[in-house]
Amino acid sequence: MLYDLIIIGAGPAGLAAAIYAARKKIKTLVLADGAASQTAEAHLVENYLGIPSIPGNELAEKFREHARKMAVEIKDGVDVSKIESADGKFEVISNNGTLSAKSLIIATGKKYRPLEVPGAKEFEGKGITYCATCDAPLFKNKTVAVVGAGDAGQDAAWQLTEYASRIYLLNKYPELRGDDRQIQEKLKTHLKVTILNNCEPMEVKGDKFVKALVLKCNGDGQTKEIAVEGIFVEIGSVPASKFLNGVVKLNEKEEIVIDPKTNATSQNGIFAAGDVTDVPYKQMVIAAGEGAKAALSACEYLKSF
Amino acid sequence: MFICLYVCMIKVYSTPACAYCVTLKKFLTEKGIEFEAIDVSENEAELQQMIDKSGQMGVPVVEIDGQIVVGFNKSKILELLNIKE
Numbered sequence: 001m002l003y004d005l006i007i008i009g010a011g012p013a014g015l016a017a018a019i020y021a022a023r024k025k026i027k028t029l030v031l032a033d034g035a036a037s038q039t040a041e042a043h044l045v046e047n048y049l050g051i052p053s054i055p056g057n058e059l060a061e062k063f064r065e066h067a068r069k070m071a072v073e074i075k076d077g078v079d080v081s082k083i084e085s086a087d088g089k090f091e092v093i094s095n096n097g098t099l100s101a102k103s104l105i106i107a108t109g110k111k112y113r114p115l116e117v118p119g120a121k122e123f124e125g126k127g128i129t130y131c132a133t134c135d136a137p138l139f140k141n142k143t144v145a146v147v148g149a150g151d152a153g154q155d156a157a158w159q160l161t162e163y164a165s166r167i168y169l170l171n172k173y174p175e176l177r178g179d180d181r182q183i184q185e186k187l188k189t190h191l192k193v194t195i196l197n198n199c200e201p202m203e204v205k206g207d208k209f210v211k212a213l214v215l216k217c218n219g220d221g222q223t224k225e226i227a228v229e230g231i232f233v234e235i236g237s238v239p240a241s242k243f244l245n246g247v248v249k250l251n252e253k254e255e256i257v258i259d260p261k262t263n264a265t266s267q268n269g270i271f272a273a274g275d276v277t278d279v280p281y282k283q284m285v286i287a288a289g290e291g292a293k294a295a296l297s298a299c300e301y302l303k304s305f
Numbered sequence: 306m307f308i309c310l311y312v313c314m315i316k317v318y319s320t321p322a323c324a325y326c327v328t329l330k331k332f333l334t335e336k337g338i339e340f341e342a343i344d345v346s347e348n349e350a351e352l353q354q355m356i357d358k359s360g361q362m363g364v365p366v367v368e369i370d371g372q373i374v375v376g377f378n379k380s381k382i383l384e385l386l387n388i389k390e
Contacts, residue, residue: 035325035377037324040327056324057324057327061327076328076379126360127362129363133323134320134324134364135320137345137346138320138364209362230362
């Protein structure tokens with residue numbers, strides 16, 4: 001089966017692209033990996049046009065519902081490992097076999113940045129988690145640490161106040177940064193929350209599960225240990241562009257370089273949209289618009305066949 | 306290898322706002338598979354059971370006739386349920 005267009009990614013960029021492609025009657029397939037999109041993991045979305053406030057997973061489901069209504073074919077649980085180009089078409093190699101298309105849209109978004117200290121890998125899922133929205137309720141009456149005190153870390157700490165008995169918020173800077181002053185004030189005065197400024201994680205310790213986090217504070221070379229049962233990691237994200245491995249041009253942040261007018265990549269026939277690209281603002285509403293642009297450009301490209 | 310052939314006991318351990326859990330439950334429903342949904346944020350005994358059985362603390366966890374699958378591992382779930390796509 002040769003598709004006109006394969007869209008990799010099923011967040012706002014990928015699904016907006018799919019809807020535009022469906023309206024143009026292009027034979028399209030959307031590939032979604034087993035993981036949730038960034039939209040689906042967002043706690044509350046309050047800046048998407050037309051929807052004043054909605055949990056991220058509900059908004060993600062609305063996107064899907066819309067795509068399903070347009071009879072878009074979506075394959076779930078597909079992890080793409082490689083893309084090859086041959087004879088003017090592209091082969092998408094995945095755990096689901098090889099799929100072929102005349103054109104591609106890459107809309108894989110970003111993935112969380114993993115914590116890289118001794119013990120972090122070993123204890124993933126055993127107290128270390130990357131999804132506060134999913135796992136905060138599992139730490140009822142427990143002591144936990146949030147590593148990273150940017151907007152996402154602050155939000156995780158705030159969600160945890162509902163469940164955990166004590167929350168350490170590890171901040172590598174001298175004071176809290178970020179846009180949401182209100183949440184910062186609430187965290188500073190919350191009885192359950194201890195903000196550890198100028199502190200960085202050094203090691204995760206435990207037996208079957210996490211028991212402690214080793215920290216270094218104020219750059220003084222001394223380490224100290226805090227007893228925690230849960231560690232929530234919020235240290236930013238990286239573009240999900242690894243599988244592209246030289247097929248399209250990436251910038252130094254590993255974002256796909258696109259033509260801002262057409263969403264074309266360095267490879268003719270491959271387009272990209274949303275957070276995986278070098279678009280300066282990583283926002284859902286922008287990703288959706290970028291997806292639409294990429295689909296329209298792909299349509300133009302397909303006319304040349 | 307274990308394969309669930311006839312009537313299976315299926316439990317899904319999840320939390321309310323976990324997107325993977327929603328996807329997983331929707332997937333099972335779409336396949337016409339009945340399951341018991343357990344919200345571990347509301348039930349500490351079940352939460353402890355989930356941790357003991359799966360040896361880890363993340364959701365979702367699916368139990369299919371005593372076999373444990375961590376996360377939305379679609380191919381593993383299909384294999385245990387003996388469903389071909």
